[in-house]
Amino acid sequence: MTQVESTQFAAEQIRNAIIAGHFKPGDRLVEQQLTDMLNVSRHPVREALRILAREGFVDIQRNKGASVTALDSDSVIDVYNLRMALGKIALDHLLHEKGKISASMLKRLEKLAASAVKFAALEDQSQTVQNDLEFQQTIIDATGLQRTMRYFSELTGDVRRFNNLLAVVYTDRKGDAKKYVVKLFEAIRDGNLEEAQAIWQAKFRKAMDRYLTLIKSDESDGARRPLPK
Structure with a gap:
């Protein structure tokens, strides 16, 4: 896959896991674990998390990394x-x-x-x-x-x-x-x-x-x- 396709693939897989409840509100989303799970490089995972942050599924905080947003x-x-x-x-x-x-x-x-x-x-x-x-x-x-x-x-x-x-x-x-x-x-x-x-x-x-x-x-x-x- 191209880098764009890898990013889209990673975003889709992580999004689906959040929607299905496999990743719960507050769960940390560790880049290295996601790259191993999805078999893609780190950059597409990082970009995917940014996409999901814009969509409201992920919260990214400086020095804390990414986590699944709360349901409120x-x-x-x-x-x-x-x-x-x-x-x-x-x-x-x-x-x-x-x-x-x-x-x-x-x-x-x-x-x-x-x-x-x-x-x-x-x-x-x-x-x-x-x-x-x-x-x-x-x-x-x-x-x-x-x-x-x-x-x-x-x-x-x-x-x-x-x-x-x-x-x-x-x-x-x-x-x-x-x-x-x-x-x-x-x-x-x-x-x-x-x-x-x-x-x-x-x-x-x-x-x-x-x-x-x-x-x-x-x-x-x-x-x-x-x-x-």
Whole structure:
């Protein structure tokens, strides 16, 4: 691999390990250990850590090196405020004028909305989570706005990390699917910008409140437990 490719590879591997929870908040990220683990030279690892620091996954301090950033209320609020704002931009762009969403994209959203209801009946919630993230990204991608698409996609890594570290248990997946996915699809399909905006905001505020409840709890150590509906 070239040095650029090595840096990208190292950043991807370390990022994925942080998102999955293999590297916990506060864990030190020692360059030599990472070079041995990833089988790349030290310079790409150092550059990868700088990239991840800009993304918010890593904290680099002079004379202390790099460590995995803490999971705190501020980071959750920051990520979800950004995702809410990007969604507002997307919905304004898509629904301000008629005909901006293609028939194929609407068909895709309809399929994902139907899958949300279907997956809600399964005991394993992983497909529900994956389907919902895909539904959100599909709405964003429908705009064709490259920066909006890229920024929203990058923040999805944070959401996956929150989910893995806090081990959220969704207790009313069927209700959430109908209220926040099916209804949002219908508002987009009908060109109802005000309704779509309201559902999007409510959906993300509820998600943010779930994480904040766990972080503020004394039990926010990764133990799985149901949350208030």
